Amino acid sequence: MVKNHYLSKIILVLGFFLFYVAPINAQRISTELSNGWRFTKSDAAISSDTSTWQIVSVPHTWNLLDGEHSQPRDSLGLAKSKGKPKSEVPINPYYRGPGWYAHSLDVPEAWRNRRVFLQFEAASTVADVYLNGDHLGYHRGAFTAFAVELTSKLLYGRSNEIRVRVDNRRQENVAPLAGDFNMFGGLYRPVHLLVTDKDCITPLHMGSPGVFVSTRIPDISHAVIDVRSTLSLSGKDIDSLRLRAAILDAANRVVATSMSSLSKDPSVLQRLTLLHPHLWNGIKDPYLYSLHVSLIRSNKIIDEVIQPIGIRTVAITESAGFLLNGKPYPIYGVGRKQERLSDGWALTAQDELSDAQMIISMGATAVRDAHYPMSQNWHNICDRLGLLLWDEIPFVNDMTNSAEFAANLHEQLQETILQLNNHPSVSFWGLFNELKKNRPGQDDLLRSLKAQVKNLDTTRPIVGASNQPNASFNKIPEFIAFNNYPGWYGGTVSNWTSYIAERYREVGHRIAISEYGAGGAVTQHQEGPPTKPLSNSYFHPEEYEDYVHEQLYPQIKDNTHLWGTFVWVMFDFAANERDEGPMTGINNKGLVTHDHQLPKDAYFFYQANWTKKPMVYIASRRMIERLQSATDIHVYSNMSSVELFVNGRSFGKGQADNVHVFRWKNVILSPGRNHIQAIASGAGEFREDSCDWILLAKRESHSVHTGKNNKM
Numbered sequence: 001m002v003k004n005h006y007l008s009k010i011i012l013v014l015g016f017f018l019f020y021v022a023p024i025n026a027q028r029i030s031t032e033l034s035n036g037w038r039f040t041k042s043d044a045a046i047s048s049d050t051s052t053w054q055i056v057s058v059p060h061t062w063n064l065l066d067g068e069h070s071q072p073r074d075s076l077g078l079a080k081s082k083g084k085p086k087s088e089v090p091i092n093p094y095y096r097g098p099g100w101y102a103h104s105l106d107v108p109e110a111w112r113n114r115r116v117f118l119q120f121e122a123a124s125t126v127a128d129v130y131l132n133g134d135h136l137g138y139h140r141g142a143f144t145a146f147a148v149e150l151t152s153k154l155l156y157g158r159s160n161e162i163r164v165r166v167d168n169r170r171q172e173n174v175a176p177l178a179g180d181f182n183m184f185g186g187l188y189r190p191v192h193l194l195v196t197d198k199d200c201i202t203p204l205h206m207g208s209p210g211v212f213v214s215t216r217i218p219d220i221s222h223a224v225i226d227v228r229s230t231l232s233l234s235g236k237d238i239d240s241l242r243l244r245a246a247i248l249d250a251a252n253r254v255v256a257t258s259m260s261s262l263s264k265d266p267s268v269l270q271r272l273t274l275l276h277p278h279l280w281n282g283i284k285d286p287y288l289y290s291l292h293v294s295l296i297r298s299n300k301i302i303d304e305v306i307q308p309i310g311i312r313t314v315a316i317t318e319s320a321g322f323l324l325n326g327k328p329y330p331i332y333g334v335g336r337k338q339e340r341l342s343d344g345w346a347l348t349a350q351d352e353l354s355d356a357q358m359i360i361s362m363g364a365t366a367v368r369d370a371h372y373p374m375s376q377n378w379h380n381i382c383d384r385l386g387l388l389l390w391d392e393i394p395f396v397n398d399m400t401n402s403a404e405f406a407a408n409l410h411e412q413l414q415e416t417i418l419q420l421n422n423h424p425s426v427s428f429w430g431l432f433n434e435l436k437k438n439r440p441g442q443d444d445l446l447r448s449l450k451a452q453v454k455n456l457d458t459t460r461p462i463v464g465a466s467n468q469p470n471a472s473f474n475k476i477p478e479f480i481a482f483n484n485y486p487g488w489y490g491g492t493v494s495n496w497t498s499y500i501a502e503r504y505r506e507v508g509h510r511i512a513i514s515e516y517g518a519g520g521a522v523t524q525h526q527e528g529p530p531t532k533p534l535s536n537s538y539f540h541p542e543e544y545e546d547y548v549h550e551q552l553y554p555q556i557k558d559n560t561h562l563w564g565t566f567v568w569v570m571f572d573f574a575a576n577e578r579d580e581g582p583m584t585g586i587n588n589k590g591l592v593t594h595d596h597q598l599p600k601d602a603y604f605f606y607q608a609n610w611t612k613k614p615m616v617y618i619a620s621r622r623m624i625e626r627l628q629s630a631t632d633i634h635v636y637s638n639m640s641s642v643e644l645f646v647n648g649r650s651f652g653k654g655q656a657d658n659v660h661v662f663r664w665k666n667v668i669l670s671p672g673r674n675h676i677q678a679i680a681s682g683a684g685e686f687r688e689d690s691c692d693w694i695l696l697a698k699r700e701s702h703s704v705h706t707g708k709n710n711k712m
Contacts, residue, residue: 061186092585121189144415145207173404176394184345202232208418280310286386310424331564333366363610382425392430481514493551515568520545525623608660616680640682
């Protein structure tokens with residue numbers, strides 16, 4: 001075996017020297033078109049004068065202000081802007097309609113023998129692209145990429161005008177038709193100009209990179225990587241063309257290659273064998289290789305696509321739950337929306353990186369991209385940091401029975417898989433979220449979508465998120481998950497295990513919890529024993545959100561009926577139709593505030609349970625002004641011992657429960673300011689947290705429950 005191993009290495013090295021061509025002549029040009037756009041939020045004519053249009057940069061959304069619109073309430077629970085009671089407060093409107101973008105593109109004569117494409121990473125919701133007044137193409141769907149070719153319509157040596165009409169109105173035959181989130185309009189992800197040789201790896205294959213990677217690991221000694229490339233060839237001198245696939249390790253050393261001659265077939269399959277692969281192992285070790293697919297003519301690279309890849313397997317088993325590379329791996333999950341207060345959907349690369357870092361700092365291992373595919377940049381970040389992703393198509397709540405709607409769902413599904421498949425972070429393909437029971441044609445549509453996934457990719461589990469017990473479609477995905485909110489929308493927090501056991505028996509194998517949680521506002525607080533507020537009321541105290549998570553998590557953390565759990569949701573987000581909590585138009589179930597800056601108490605509850613880096617956190621810290629002198633104090637820590645001090649006096653070491661909550665009952669506060677201090681210790685290390693609370697006189701009680709004077 002040793003001799004064969006070294007012989008394989010010698011053959012591999014010889015193969016590399018025979019086939020390798022230095023990429024110094026790579027010809028593809030890719031430029032992000034970020035500046036120089038003009039925009040109007042109206043339905044202009046194709047020939048409209050653009051001189052008065054607004055100058056914007058892309059990514060851009062026209063709903064940055066009204067889509068993030070919210071109304072603060074005063075202490076009586078009224079909308080401050082109107083002064084009207086809840087029944088009279090309108091749903092927050094935001095613009096849903098057409099908008100036009102225009103961009104001038106100077107095209108040099110040198111491009112006359114080249115090909116030119118525009119690639120849009122996303123446009124919400126439908127888009128039509130024009131060049132010099134001619135319609136080039138369209139796209140129907142807000143979350144996947146698409147490309148159009150400009151070549152035949154270009155005017156060389158002069159300026160060309162690109163115009164894009166985008167419309168974010170509800171479209172009867174375009175998913176999603178509904179959902180508890182705003183549909184921001186615009187070119188909200190980057191736009192790229194691509195210039196290639198006449199022969200190229202096509203950008204026109206469903207918005208994908210033109211390269212599709214599938215990995216198998218027959219045993220620990222090697223991995224088999226199938227690379228299917230889709231080419232666009234002029235038909236001239238095909239015999240002079242070669243396609244090379246090369247895998248480079250993290251040190252940029254070539255570790256596997258394949259060289260293929262070409263025919264008129266635009267699809268080329270190449271199989272590479274990687275000896276003793278370094279596996280991509282989630283947050284523990286997110287090791288990445290890079291795949292270089294190069295189109296070569298006469299020993300010169302004329303086009304090249306580079307894809308980061310990770311070698312890994314994912315599976316769900318009845319005996320052990322979720323497996324990464326054949327070993328049990330915890331799915332500590334959160335849901336995420338592609339939105340934040342400062343940017344709407346037009347997120348920056350730094351926005352997405354900071355989101356991922358905050359998620360990992362909490363200890364999460366997985367993210368449900370709800371309820372739609374997210375950006376390539378987000379996926380690249382999760383590849384590098386090791387977060388597992390659940391990607392789903394936007395089949396949310398509603399449908400029509402038209403053939404056009406079904407065709408659009410199939411198209412969005414194919415685009416999602418072709419565009420995101422190569423990312424090792426993608427671990428689940430999701431078919432739907434919260435569909436209704438007994439809808440004609442729905443199950444047949446789901447079965448056809450499932451078959452489409454299996455036809456494209458057999459390496460990842462197919463999942464769905466249901467809130468309907470005993471629905472026929474619960475057994476269509478390979479593994480079903482349930483959205484359930486005991487203690488918030490219905491049911492009590494005490495018997496959740498019974499619900500989970502019932503759903504397990506319903507489908508006959510492990511399930512997941514895809515959503516659970518409660519509303520929580522950092523400006524609203526509740527003294528004394530937790531009291532359930534109405535979910536649609538104006539009062540969403542942070543303490544009750546703490547209570548729900550503290551009560552529910554013990555019932556799921558070691559539950560063998562589950563293969564994973566996903567908190568709803570990581571960050572507060574805009575939801576136009578919500579009229580609840582201290583701000584209208586916000587879903588405040590997040591573990592972090594809408595600006596993605598301030599972690600709530602519950603964030604640190606999960607950090608105590610999901611991380612090993614020593615930490616300690618005093619809960620209910622933002623309820624600064626208090627009325628009750630006797631109070632219960634709870635502290636989150638992953639350390640073995642926590643001692644509580646109030647105004648320098650020790651109240652002893654608390655007793656932790658099985659979810660890392662330390663509690664002290666009936667701690668007496670002194671009138672005025674009280675300094676609360678928690679000192680945690682363990683394994684020779686110490687951590688400290690502190691805050692100040694003020695015990696008020698009774699006549700000052702107006703401020704306590706509303707959040708007034710309670711700082712963020």
